[in-house]
Amino acid sequence: MGVAVKVSVVLPAKNEAEGLRRTLPALKQALPEAQIIVVDDGSTDETGTVARGLGATVLGSPYSMGNGAAIKRGARAASGDVLVFMDADGQHDPGHIALLLERIEAGYDMAVGARDGAGQANVGRGLANGLYNRLASWMTGHQVLDLTSGFRAVRAERFREFLHLLPNGFSYPTTSTMAFFRSAYPVAYVPIRVGKRVGTSSHIRPLRDGLRFLLIIFKIATLYSPLKLFIPASAAFFTLGLGYYAYTYSTMGRFTNMSTLLFSAAVIIFLIGLVSEQITGLTFLASRNEPGQRG
Structure with missing residues (x-):
């Protein structure tokens, strides 16, 4: 990126102390000049303490408000021209951020890290995400490689236009991607590989969230072109x-x-x-x- 462009990295975190111990040092090595914001979403472990100890700015919450709410809080507090969102559980390699920033520098307003099949949490999630991708591709007329990836870089000014549209739950990637396509802001996809998460299991539960994922399908359609x-x-x-x-x-x-x-x-x-x-x-x-x- 150009010298004048400042990057802010936002990591929503709920009980991710172990993941942060691995992610933050690697992040600082990859982007030593970047502003790093960890949004502690009502954690009951040492997430906030670990993040502060490793030099990150911590935004704490007295109770869990959701992944999307953490993203919105981080985006409001960030001072960078470009915002990078990534998970705090160690799945996303900070070394891949440079690939996303290259796409931003090339003129795109959003660059998304697209996972391959091995990067899906399980077979069920992989099939569901494949359905979302095909539906979004049909709705937008553009190939959508990974609609639900939480690893992305965006121009801050563009992203903040849609904060009021973003849900407080887990579907912020879906909403933000469709909002960018709807507003004719160019979106790029960068193939990446993701690692295994560190610490506790995923906060997403297939049975509990089955209806929510079904509603995402309808939200994709109604948000972009009813x-x-x-x-x-x-x-x-x-x-x-x-x-x-x-x-x-x-x-x-x-x-x-x-x-x-x-x-x-x-x-x-x-x-x-x-x-x-x-x-x-x-x-x-x-x-x-x-x-x-x-x-």
Whole structure:
């Protein structure tokens, strides 16, 4: 990066004392001039103490607010022109940050570290992420290699435009990526390998978070282009209504209430899609008109 560009690294951390003992020294070696912010998300171990001892700026929270909330707090406090987000559990190699910064220097507003299949937590997560990537690629018209990767570099001014859109939970990567695509901010993907996490197991539980991941799919669609979700649904109801009407007309010679219900549902879903499209457009217009906001 150029000499005038300052980098801030934000690490959300919840009970990641062991991971920080490995990550922070390597991070300081890779980026000795960078501002390092550890957001202690209500940890019950020595996360805050370890981070301070290793020279990081620590933002503490009296209770857990979520990964996305930690990202937002770190982004507000960061002073760098470019923000780098990475996990504190040792999975992300600080040496790969240079690859992300090269993409930023080349003119991209966001550079994402894209994991390979070996970098997924388990087979189930890998399949789910593959589904998210395909859906996001269809919605945006661009190839999305890793929609949920938390290892990314962004231009601070651009990222702060969307702080109010980011959830407090785990899906901040999804929301921020789709927001950048929607606003025509260029996004690059850099293939990386990730290591095994240090310390406790992942905070994500498949059974507990199954519904949340399903909702992410709908959020992807409604955040970027609602009509791409509502038009197929409307067309499906219209086709069902038409088919059922053909059946009842040929067998009973009449138009039934069920056909009326299906046709009505098709119209209603289409109109809801139009309204959602307008709301989405206004939401992003408001974001672009307030570039200095910090969420």
